[in-house]
Amino acid sequence: MIKLSVLTLGAEAYHDGELQEKLRRQDIDASPVKVGLLVGHEFLLGHFQFSQRLGVYVFDDTPYYDRIFHRWGLQYRINRHFSAGFHLLAHRHIAEFVDFRVTYSFQKRYK
Structure with missing residues (x-):
């Protein structure tokens, strides 16, 4: 059975x-590093993968x-291991x- 939809x-x-x-320009002493946790959904259609994720x-x-x-x-799945694509990050709108x-x-390939 082929899965077309997965939760992540x-x-x-x-x-x-x-x-x-x-x-630096605004003289604010804060880290530019961000760390987040996400939950999401991926829809698979042939070699294409569309994803949507919500994070905190x-x-x-x-x-x-x-x-x-x-x-x-x-993302576009090139082969079993490699894919390429783009993602957009947004805060509210x-x-x-x-x-x-x-x-x-x-x-791994399962038989």
């Missing part, structure tokens, strides 16, 4: 260079953003940035 749990951590510059920051030292964020993504990614999946 995840974590992410990233360093925002533009945020670091904004903090467990570490955000800055005064600018809500603790809640969401990600939307589209404001898009923050788009990232482009190449991913490697560790999968």
Whole structure:
């Protein structure tokens, strides 16, 4: 049976260079690193994967953003291990940035 829809749990951590510059310009002593936990849904259609995730920051030292964020993504599965795509990160109705990614999946082939 082929699964077309899956639920996901995840974590992410990233360093925002533009945020670091904004903090420096405004003389705010805070970390530009963010760490979040996410729950989401992925829809698989052939080689394409559409994802939507809702997250909460467990570490955000800055005064600018809500603790809640969401990600939307589209990836293309090149083969069993590699895929490429992009994701949009947003806080409420404001898009923050788009990232482009190449991913490697560790999968075993079951018979």
